[in-house]
Amino acid sequence: MASQNQYLHLLILVIFSFPMLEPSESMEIVKVGVILDMKSTVGSMANRTISMALSDFYSRNSHYRTRLNLLTRDSQNDVVLAAFSAIDLMKNEKAHAIIGPQRSSEAKFVINLGEKAKVPIISFSATSPSLSPTEHENKFFVRSAYDDSSQVKALASIVKAYGWREIILIYEDTDYGSGLIPYLIDALQEFDTRVRYRSVVSSNANDNEILMELEKLKKNPTTIFLVHMTAPLSSKLFKQAKIAGMMSEGYAWIATQGLSTLLDPVSDMESMQGVLGLRPYIPNSKKLEHFKLRWIKSADKPDGSAGGSNLFGLWAYDTVWAIAMAVERAGIENSSFLKPNTSKSRVDIAALGTFEMGAKLLDTLINTTFEGLSGNFHLVNGQLEPSAFEIFNVIGTSERVIGYWTKEKGLLSELNDNNGRATNNLKNPIWPGNTIDQPRKLKIGVPVREGFTEFIKVVENKNKTTQVSGFCYDMFHAVLQVLEFPLPYEFVPFHDGSFDELLHKIEKQEFDTAVGDTTIVANRSTFVDFTLPYSESGVSMLVLVKDDERKNFWIFLKPLSWDLWLTTGAAFIFTGLVVWVLEHRINTEFRGPPQHQIGTIFWFSFSTLVFAHRERVVNNLSRFVLIIWVFVVLILTQSYTASLTSMLTVQRLQPSFTDVKDIQKNGYFVGYQTNSFVKDLLTKKLNFNETRLKNYTTSEDYHDALSNGEVAAIFDEIPYIKIFLASYCSRYMMVGPTYRTDGFGFAFPLGSPLVPYISRAILKVTEDKEKMENIEKALGNQATCEGQGPTTLSSDSLSVYSFGGLFIIAGIASMSSLLIYVFNFVCFHRPELNNHDPERSFWSKIIDLMKHFDQRDPSLHPFMKRSESRVHPEASPEGNDASPDTDDMQNHSRDSNEGADTGGSDEDEAHSSVGSIYRRT
Template identity: 60%
Template sequence: MVPSAFEIINVIGKAERVIGYWTPERGLSRNLYSKGKAAYSTSKNKLKEPIWPGDTTQQPKRLRIGVPLKTGFNEFIKVEWNPEGDIPIVSGFTLDVFLSVVEALPFPLPYEFIPFVNKTKQSAGTYNELLYQIKLKRFDAVVGDVTIIANRSSYVDFTLPYSESGITMVVLTKRDERDNMWIFLKPLSLELWLTTGIAFIFTGLVVWVLEHRENKVFRGKPVQQLGTTLWFSFSTLFLAHREKVVNNWTRFVLIIWIFMVLIISQSYTASLASMLTVKRLQPTFVDVKEIRKNGYFVGHQKNSFVKDFLLKDLNFNANMLKAYDTPEEYNDALSIGIRNGGVAAIFAEIPYVKLFLAKHCNKFQMVGPTYKTDGFGFAFPLQSPLVPYVSRAILKVTQDKDKMDEIERRNFGRETTCLDQASMVTSGGLSLPSFGGLFIITGVASISALLIYVTKFLYIHWPSSNTMDQERPFYMRILELAKHFDKEDPSAHHLNRAGPRVHPVPSVEIVGASPSIDDAHGHSRTSIEGSGDIIGDQDLNNHTLGSRAANIEPPHTPD
């Protein structure tokens, strides 16, 4: 049975209201049975006025939503034009999030997208200018990859962020230097090499001063003393020094010095082994100050607030900034190098950087500090009643991990960043500040020991210099004191080389009668014991025979 009429119902919450009918004969009409014969009509004016949300009969207008026109990073927001009706077609990550948010609202929200373009369908301005159209009431909202920052909040209200963000720096990576013949110099920075060399020489000089007057090893010709001092100092690096020291202050200095040498050598070995065995990506620049100091060009995303951030917060010169739009332009600008018109680094927001690195994982790196921002959000007029509703809907969507993963996978693919890129990044060689404390401790110890020793020497020997002729110049007294320092200290306990412990015994002079053999033995034993030395039995026998021979007179022959 075919129905002869249909009711047209206006749904109001959980209630309903009939606003008209439709019949095959008359089309739309307000009453089902009307007097007279009416012509067929499809006009909505034949129906009663519907009641819209808010208990009003005035049909609400669609929300005019402005969207930015981008030529790069279209994974976030992309605007195309339908060739048939010249109607904009919007797509991308931001749109998918917005559509999910609208579905989560407790009420319907009619809207239409209006691209922010000029008559030639090119971008009509920056993101700040796009947001300002809300204040001018040309747009009711803005949906796009819009970053929430303080100065924008003075003329628009932002929802809660739907994506985290922040500004970071992208630089070109160096090639792996494991095949470099000078890689053994890389573990330590130039400043650390120079400081360590100076410390070796200074420590050797301190040891020489402390040992020169008391230790025969550190005496001799000037060239020999210089060689011994340098050899002793540098051999401590391998704990290969064999020269013994006699001064307690020298021992104190060497304990601290060898401790520092051990730490530096172990750190050097570990760093070099890491460089030789692990393939690492080295960034060309890691410090913003270095780039700014040398006056290198830097890039930023076109029409982005990052330009103002570089000028006001990082104090870059406006002439050093270059704007880029697409990942391909990023790649070209960084690849050609600073000497060929390229840039040293590009500053961009983290979502764009991750997308860029996903395509060039082994060529570029994200380095340096991350400058925090509040993320991407949707913009509405100040005090708009829609902001709290949309913010709560954003929380529902972003907390649904499965939904967000699906949106990201649909727009970005499976990889949005380099896998474990942080583990591939390494800093330069070990720097001087890393060992600054050790050098300070060693220097203080060496200088303290040197000052104490010199003060003691001057206290003991300076009075003898005052006995000189008072008319002699002061520098002559200093030279005389230096000559005195160069002399060997007679009261010091010297380290003698290993040698025979047998001392020669002087011949015995015979006075008076010849002693007996027993007397000779006793006399020899007494002399030897008195000398404090030990003489072997053979020497003792020889001495006895010599004594006997001295007492034998040759036979007297008659004349």
């Protein structure tokens, strides 16, 4: 039976090759070289498809005047041998074009030879981006395949769709392997995905070397791998990965198109369960279906290896068709090489001729379009233009397509999905370990605590599951809902240790992040990265509330501070003294015995407090002083009344301590929360002695410590204090100053690409008022303590500083009036005091001046007499001894007589009248 199949196979080949074996006499034979590695999977497959393509083409185009004569050479995976074969084909066989070579490393040198000989080099498998047909030195290079760099956007979209922000690249140490890496890294960085490690594997590596490299990768916390290798090396890699236990749950593998187009469903897929692969999309057609049937029938293996697994074979098939069509259309019959060979050496590069029709054949080939087995054959910039990629998942011995990628629409679950978006729009795959759970879950450390469980509460169930609740969890859950990509996670309880120890677990890569009431402080940011804060910030002081001050016996003194009381009293006395000085010589109400005058000074100034003074002032300077002073008194009385009313009617919660220095000075104990960074703040910034510190865990502990007098105050962050005050609002108070912190945040490893995404999501959540109100319900009702935010309390009494401007204005007015009066008195009323008399001392002059000041001013105007008569009515005859100032009357009488001797004047008559008034009284 086997021999019959072989004979049938030979018969089919003879039939399809018949037109080529017996061409007509008018047909032109065009030699085309083929360089393949016959021992490789791609080489042997391409050799068969090239033969089938040649037979199929001329059986359908028997009228063509040209026939291709394929001259095949085996490169044996040797760069030198591939170059030797190309020289031989161009120098000795005078090949008009060369198909191949198969590998990118071989093609690099052959392309240079083609440029020298003007012979087009057409490769269907040299996909390295370093071999770009657009470069000037590669002008005669044509790639009838996809450039490897065309797939990087699709690969990066897959990584982004599953929310992977860190990935490990594994590639072979060849031009094919390394050529794609720079393009791939750029594409991943565009989606903020970091390449954590690059593993380079030698193309000649054995199983032990590959296993050692995998064991090293296994220690890395990143479990997402992207593999870019040729089929033989990748087959070894996945077999060793299965042995190393890296094809199990928690791992993810992605294969590039170089591997995924060559999967062998029998030998390779068993060790690749759950792998995601990417390959160019090949549209189904009748021509392709017919070719598959023929391929299976003619295959050496009974199961075949065609179908969607032989993309390079399809590209080789279409390449032959393209060259055959280009040769016919270019009209290169009877064309030859210029500079014929004269060298006898088969490898003399200097003796290469140039193909005179090479440029025309190249242009014709580039402009050739048709519908091939792999789809539309259309070259753009010298290479095949990709249309779409399909994403498949290896399951069992088959492949399941889970989505597509196009340049215009991104990821799609179906290729004809017009509503596709460049997000996770793929069908659910089966991951390694035969699980549907997405690998690489975030391992989140959550602190297990006794107190303040409103923020984070961890319950470990008997079935080894962890249930987390509280404000921080609700915030984290809301953040994940607004992220652009899924972020699977699992909670790991953290029992013992401080928050710093929890964060060091992230630094040691034992946790991927920490969710809880973790405060952002400077020293922690040196070993972890924080997101933006999502809570209030700051550390404040919690103290007991004093008793109600309305029970204070001396509360009426509270509205004004002691310095303001003293300043006001001094201002009263000074103002009264100034008015007395200004009125003493001209106003009888400010004259009399010394004790009477002193009483007038005090009475007049203090009576202005309630505007009860009866004394009339007649001096304009006095009136000016009183205008300013009455305004000052009005402000003082109104302020005092308002402050006292507030104290008596409004309940005031006064803290027992308002200043940290008072606590330190008296050596009181202070408290802080267990495992909190506040301890460092107290010892390092506030200089508290560590022996004066006590730690507490719950709100009840705070209450007991403060109420029993164990501590004078407790220092903690504002969110915790607000939780405490919600239960004990009437007995305790939060006072300042507030020591700045950045609030609660989520912690990630340094350089984590997730931080900016989480931070932006936090902003979206915190800006949504309704959503934040729902999240803050976990903190309970804090409305009963509204208005008791952290404030720096000062004395409720009014201070001198508040009225400093008024006192300055009043003082300036009084002093200026007094100086004007003194100057006028000294210079105009007693000028003889200024005369130089060497026999009189300075003090005698001062005493004389004071005596004169005490005398009544004789220059009173008539209206003063009328006012004085109203103030001092005539006394009875028996009241002669009641004269307030006998000496003064005598002086005025004497002055009156002197005025009469000089003939008298109006002023003297006035003086005499004043004297008579005093005599009557």
